[in-house]
Amino acid sequence: MLGLGNFAKKLFGSSNDRKVKAYRPRVAAINALEPELAALSDEALKARTAAFREQLANGATLDDLLVPAFATVREAAKRAIGQRHFDVQLIGGMVLHDGKIAEMKTGEGKTLVATLATYLNALAGKGVHVVTVNDYLASRDAEWMGRVYGFLGLTTGVIVHGLDDEQRKAAYACDITYGTNNELGFDYLRDNMKYDFAQMVQRGHAYAIVDEVDSILIDEARTPLIISGPLDDRSDLYNAIDAFIPSLKPKQDFEVDEKQRTVSFTEVGTETIERALEAAGLLKGDNLYDVENVTVVHHVNQALRAHTLFQRDKDYIVKNGEVVIIDEFTGRMMPGRRYSEGLHQALEAKEKVQIQPENQTLASITFQNYFRMYGKLAGMTGTALTEADEFLDIYGLEVLEIPTNIGVARIDDDDEVYRTNAEKYRAIIRLIEECHGRGQPILVGTTSIEKSELLAEELKKKGYRQLDVADPKAMRAVYAGSNGEKVFTVLNARYHEQEAAIVSQAGVPGAITIATNMAGRGTDIQLGGNADMRIRYELSEVPESPERDAAAQAIRAEVARLKAEALAAGGLYVLGTERHESRRIDNQLRGRSGRQGDPGHSKFFLSLQDDLMRIFGTDRMDGMLQKLGLKEDEAIVHPWINKALEKAQQKVEARNFDIRKNILKFDNVMNDQRKVVFEQRLELMDGAIVRETVTGMRHDTISAVVRKHIPENAYPEQWDTAGLKVEVGEALALDLPVDIWAKEEGIAEEEVIHRITEAGDAIMADKEARFGAEVMSYIEKAVLLQTLDQLWREHLVTLDHLRQVIGFRGYAQRDPLNEYKTEAFTLFEAMLTNLRQAVTAQLMRVELVQQDATLETPELPPMQGHHLDPMSGTDEFGGAMPVGGAFGADPFATARAQLGDGDQMVAEAIDPNDPTTWGKVSRNAPCPCGSGKKYKHCHGTFA
Template sequence: MLGAVARKLFGTANDRRIRGYQPRVDAINALEPELAKLTDEQLRARTDEFKKQLEEGKTLDDILVPAFATVREAGKRTLGQRHFDVQLIGGMILHEGGIAEMKTGEGKTLVATLAVYLNALNGKGVHVVTVNDYLAKRDSEWMAQIYGFLGLTTGVIVHGLDDEERKAAYACDITYGTNNELGFDYLRDNMKYRLEDMVQRGHVYAIVDEVDSILIDEARTPLIISGPLDDRSDFYNTIDAYIPRLDKSDYDVDEKQRTVNLTEAGMEKMEQWLRADDLLKGDSLYDIENVSTVHHVNQGLRAHKLFQRDKDYIVRNGEVVIIDEFTGRMMPGRRYSEGLHQALEAKEHQPIQPENQTLASITFQNYFRMYDKLGGMTGTALTEADEFYDIYKLNVVEVPTNRPMQRDDQDDEVYRTNGEKYRSIVALLDDCKKRGQPVLVGTTSIEKSEQLAEMLRKEGWEQHDFADPNAFAKLYTGDEGAAKAKVFAILNARYHEQEAYIVSQAGVPGAITIATNMAGRGTDIQLGGNADMRIRQELQGVEGEEREKRVQDIRDQVSRLKEKSLAAGGLFVLGTERHESRRIDNQLRGRSGRQGDPGRSKFFLSLEDDLMRIFGSDKLDSMLTKLGLKEGEAIIHPWINKALEKAQQKVEARNFDLRKNILKYDDVANDQRKVIFDQRIDMMKDNDVAETVTDMRHALIDDLVSKHIPENAYPEQWDVNGLHEAVQHILNLDLPIQDWAKEEGIADEEVRERIIKRADEVMAAKSAQYGPEVMRYVEKSVLLQTLDHLWREHLIMLEHLRQVIGLRGYGQRDPLNEYKSEAFQLFEAMIANMREGVTGQLMRVEVVQAPPEDEQQQLPYMEAHKVDPFTGEDEMSYANATLSPAMAGGAGAQQAVERDPKNPATWGKVGRNEACPCGSGKKYKHCHGRFG
């Protein structure tokens, strides 16, 4: 009560913050008459003046007012659009590194130009992030008119560009691109072997459009670059042979949870068999060194004890094909992940297909937290304000609309069954069509869209997809009375460019448009239709006077149609069910009521909806029956809305916890990722890594001596034979260590020095033999390749550890703390393995042929993966089928080229794990591709 009174007297915290921007808005407005008098050249010259002021010590905040005023004037001259005062406020929020929540139709794309221009003046690059390629291209071309007018360059990153094109785009003052492309470029950059091949130039400032979609919805699934794993079919077959030897008492199966685990007895048997085959490291199966082995055992168990042939899968033509549990249909091409499919192939004694390994991965949370400053825009962020601050330290500020909101948000209608709900929706659509009111129907999935479309078809409606350039004319009667009867359009966030056109015309009188909640975002729905989109679509190839005449005709028609839509009540947004997040519902509602237009929104629900089932539809059903609710009748009450909102809040909180938990685990890997990537860049910067390699060699010898000669031990207690074998195996040196141990008064330090001296002499001799330049090249190559190989192996170990670490909870131990501890041990082991790997290779290296200076080391064949959390589809599946040169690497890159085994000139780029084209049967890296 007191809080409500205080808010009325003093305003909310958001209101007070908005008032704080007003003095600078007034200052920008005061400059407008002065700037209007400048010529185009004088206005452009202000950019150079601003840059000079920054060089002289001024900050971006110092020049914000004149810079914003300059952009506003440039917008008027290039686009014919003047930034509203509320848009200036939005620009300030973005510049401060906050999220500007602005309603649909308030011009967020134009708002971004203010903060983008200001921050681009320091010359370090600004990234503008969009949700799809279409919007990246559209916005970059559209807003580049302002930036180019003011003397700044604009680039765009979309799928299909090669590295040179990407590098040029990132070198621009402003770079537009999708979240996926930016993230994958970062991962690929950290797999390159030369600094000059890297395309990005740092992460200084980014503005994320549709920030809730990118930083919340898509944060559930990481970006992954994967490549083929070395053949491990023998290992799968070895593990598979153990499983049938287990008794029922050796494992516990939980069919309900679809889990299977070894019992104590089963573990002892498995350890015994693995030890006998020399596959067990240490004493226990659950020692950290055996994480990968445990993973393979678990997958073998699952394949044998949880998956049944002809029920879960079939074997056909030498392939294991998954059967969909819901439809019973075969799903060729689909494979189980994490090695399970390979385990099934081993079980059925079929050829084991290569397994993909993760070469690099990162979550959007950790990618975008790399930026020094981050801003975002969306129509709906307040409901997730806590998550934005908690994860990204971003404050959400609600920017008032330019004109007062007139939309009528009506209470939900709740029906007992889906059938009743959809019949009511179809009747309402009939009514709106007759009255000429445009309707946007929002569904929660593509399947629900098709379900409603099928019902409309049965009622005599015709589907129209606007693919025909003349579709708009065909849709209307000659006198423009209204849209022709029984026609609707459907879109579902799959074909962004076509859908942008469809949704742009959703405001014409009588238009019925069915869309998933995510479809068409980034495109404004204008009452009467979008004249610019129609001109672009309908007048392709039309020039001269005829074009001018038809442009005017379209604009006049749109103006008349807008009056009809306004008279019919504006855009009606109809939701077919509530989403689990209030934010998605608000996105849908926000499509109506643009720029003070009238509008209406309502959700139709049934007790069979997913969200309604979450909180006891059975009780509600019996209660409504007792109250006498008849078929076809709906219950409408504000209490229903409040109950639903509380249910949505619970689901939102659960999803936030899930995302936060995923992030906690990824943070562990991210800390290690940053260390490795930073080290890698340092190595690439350094042309001479001889000192690093020497330090590694000396540290390795220190470890070997310390392991075999304990501190303060007598010579007779030394493991001399073990040290001799280790030095011979790792360093390729046959030294008389047994004779040294017999010398009187010798200490471990003396042994250490002698081994170091001999190893250094061997390396010095190699340098003299092959020449310092060749040796420096070989050292750097071995160092980078060994680091990459071990890092990939480490990522696999972390994935496997993540899958089994949850079991520690049964022992009253915190899985996250256990994960941190063991991940650190794995990291230390990786560093030790790197010292051993680099030193061992260099001590044995024999340079067959000095590489030409322009030869580049080959990246592995790569595929990008990003599973859409809404559809479950891999967004990059099409991209992988048409790999750009930036994505393609070695293995498979030259498969289509005819190779002559006797002529290496015809081989092209050969993957290091590919069979050598010479026909030796060896892998390329062990044959013609080896350094020694």
């Protein structure tokens, strides 16, 4: 019997159905234009782009142009790439144009759908960004869909790793730019570290379409993007601490919480590690938690995490003497990418490989705050409805489910639950053999490299041969499965270079493909194989000729024959080896089967020893199943089990949502400050002369110095004239007789401020007269921007440390978020005060030896990119980003270096023989005395 809600839905349609129905009239209008556009010549069709832009210039809106523009793109796609948009694809394009998320099943042509909204919005001339999950898809889609845009007279660029700034700038200047979420975010951060508008590569954030929007805005949004620079080598410390960890005993010395992915010392463990550190001479005092031991505590905790929470061949692998991260979402290797906060160094110490130096944060942003900068944002994916609340809450994005062009014929079986992993794997092998025996292609989804290789070993015991997918010829070898040969392929982090090609052929009859967490996502699995992909690989070295055309035709004929065989065998069988903590990931795996009305099958195999069942299930379930008489190799199969699992997954999803929301709340505090700093930088870069700004800073500094030593309404005999004289000398490099002024009758603090200000202004006016206005303006801007950058970086580190400890305020019944806001604002004000003082001190001391050199823009520091999870420490993006030269930690040393050397102009801010002229020197900067040592190893040891 239908419930009231189901009855109403059947009678009136769901809310989603009604919204989709509202797009139908415009679909009919687009279809009505098709005969008219089909009659146009290529030149006439291309000319419509200029006509549309003219209409926009005359006051038309993009909505006014939607119907004729979509019809134009459809006709161009037919001519340029031989594909015609279905009616449901037109609806998807309208959803994207409206700034919503289009949920479309796998194989429904999302890549083609994006061309509609992309073309329409590109007409405005502000640039459209199409965001994908990896470089391969960005390059593929830009080349593929770029043919459509090029046919209509629009330019297409692509942003991938390894491009220089000129190439990036050219790509962003195009009408349409394809790129990965990581590259776009890093470019934004790098742009806000540049010193000149001409160096910036992005030109704004008008409109973005995010492909695989759930992966980018949900999964990867748990982790901020970070750009960092190297710190000192501390490998001895890591190795010394790592030596103590293996001797610690679980439960006695430490406790692990797998659900929260945390580990903590017990009281016994704390005493044990204290004694070990004390014996090694690493402990200051007798208490591990004294403030002077904060660094040691941090690294001890990271070493413990490395040994207890991170498993080799699951979270990382060791390859060529390096610890290489495995992406938890895709199962891919992330060469060059590193965990942060000293965790990667702890893993290197654990695995006894060379330890690389740590990094300091230079800039960071979350994906939430990056993508919310776009004036209009849209997305598309096959799985978004389960996270609809989060999309609406965080991004203001509504999810609409677009109906399939042809109904889904896939059969989704209930899960089979076994008591042990051994029983589960035996059942999986039996099903794989059944599918292979009847020539049915099968895709096996695993959650880790370790489990995919375990399954591979079981297949080898049954006489199956594993294909070497690192071999470019492996794609062709997949077809051996269609001849009944017992072969299989494993796609995981070790072989990602070939995964797109291999996955494209996973629909060949009898093919067995084991994929880690959707390796190759974004590549369509077509029954019988992908003819276009085969032609590209197999005939890549064959020149255009009748023979090549004949070979291509033969390939298409073979694929058609194999497709008929695969259809007869039941289509693609998707087998999940365990449930993921997110229903969405399971749906992604299921969605690989049953594209465009093809038959298909899906089933998940579980055991009570699976992570999800073990951590989030109940301990009593095993005993209950034994009491019910469940025998070995028997499974329990019931819709109630599926419901219970779904409830467990919903709980995990809700917890992860709360984690992401909490991270975002704290990042919003930093984001407000980031906006102020970045906007201020843009204003400073825009103004050729920053005289007014630095003059204001100097005057504010003078006022602050005077008021510090002359209390309000105090008599001159109460003034701290000695202290004032010293601080005026330090802050302004001025030797003024303030002690004599104090003896003058009737003098007040305002008069003292006025006299010091006049003296400071006179010094700066003299410098401008001697150096020239252009040079002085350049020096002011260089010093101001570089000092701001240096203090901002130090501020980021301070905020990060504050964030790590602010949670303890909750024990005092105070809201950690409010406490963080208050403390962060106080720190930000202190940073601005330091900025005024540092800029003033440096500019008052600057001198030029010569003035005959060309002024050059300062270079950026050496950078590394990271995309780390603050909850687990997982780094999904790392490695060097060559963006220019390097500068040290002392910002004014940079200004001097950039002004020239040798016969060029040199800025002399300090006297190497007079430490009082050095100002504040970073511990890691070269010592100003000229010894060539770091400051901390030279004069800094006495500071």
